[in-house]
Amino acid sequence: MSETMSQEQLEAVMGLIINAGNAKSDAMEAIQAAKVGDFALAQEKLTAADQALVEAHHSQTGLLTEEASGNPMTVTLLAVHSQDHLMTSITFNDMAKEVVDLYKRLGNE
Template structure:
């Protein structure tokens, strides 16, 4: 894998992981009644997802321009991380809303 593609794949993994961690911290904050902190963590998660999307878009753009990339387990892993982080962040928002209603 080319260095530039490897950096993009690692960017996906790192930023998606950060998003998922922030979303989990947001849930814990909401559970403790710290809704301002929960909202800050969700905002941070969303910012990490944007960065991950930038990495993904770069890879997709290259492929659309005819520069095929070798698909490795690491590449698949990075996409899995991104999709999981997106789903987890969306679910965290719903859980925070539930905690707000309960509280």
Template sequence: MENEENLEAIMGLIMNGGNAKSDAMEAIHAAKKGEFDLADEKLKSAEQFLSKAHHSQTSMLTQEAQGNHVTVTLLTVHSQDHLMTAIAFADLAKEIIDLYKKIA
């Protein structure tokens, strides 16, 4: 079972990663409609959520480095998957938005 601190970090990864991915998708949709200021705002928001997610991940890594081993559960793996997917999605969103800007 997860301890409370780890569970908080894991939920931070899931929530912030999900929010980042959602904002990145909204950014793409805005760019598709030619709303580039909104697209840029949504990308900035996605980056802020990714930063929060990284802080959650860093707290877990710090614990591990200090010898407080984190038990790897399905929830832990799921949280890492959320973060990595969100990072990849945000990176691709930037490229897609740049393409929409060039087309416009």
């Protein structure tokens, strides 16, 4: 087993970090849009966040498939960080959807 990640593994890890970061940013922008009553933009940002998470999951699935095929990755701080980033972004995205919904309800009262 190699002591470093392959180029493909590094690209997958970076894909996780980049796409998870984009998802979290889009989710935050959705909250900010909802806060000022722009629910169309909020929905657009939530949709973008969901798509970024799909892309991040593709990267993660590639890594899992490689490991299941007998090509495990050396666990590095960068790999752990990418997984942490993904899980945080998923949670933040879920919460953003709830916050946007709350703003919609408050606006309708």
